[in-house]
Amino acid sequence: MYDVFCAVLYVLREGCPWRSLPHDFPKWQNAYYHFQIWKEPDGSGESLIERMLRRLVGERRVKDGRPRRTSMVIADSRSVKNADTSEEGGYDAGKKNLGDEDPLGDRHRRASARQLP
Numbered sequence: 001m002y003d004v005f006c007a008v009l010y011v012l013r014e015g016c017p018w019r020s021l022p023h024d025f026p027k028w029q030n031a032y033y034h035f036q037i038w039k040e041p042d043g044s045g046e047s048l049i050e051r052m053l054r055r056l057v058g059e060r061r062v063k064d065g066r067p068r069r070t071s072m073v074i075a076d077s078r079s080v081k082n083a084d085t086s087e088e089g090g091y092d093a094g095k096k097n098l099g100d101e102d103p104l105g106d107r108h109r110r111a112s113a114r115q116l117p
Contacts, residue, residue: 007031
């Protein structure tokens, strides 16, 4: 079970597909099966995997001489700005859908034409 748990942690940390688990771990189907069980919320609304990760992080923080629980959250302007619209289709960093238009526009074509002899 320890190897299965390590495989789940690997996928969560690396963000890789289940099928890309290295061969050192158990079969991906086995790790995925257990993850599906562990991620289901219990009566308190918290999953087993959340409790395990909170405990591991808390123990590491105490070992490092810090409080078990965090006391601060940092939210940057991009995540706050995107919080209300994240379900509507994502954040495009201010880009517009230009379709077949020239992304550099007429001004660039005129400037490059002037450079020609």
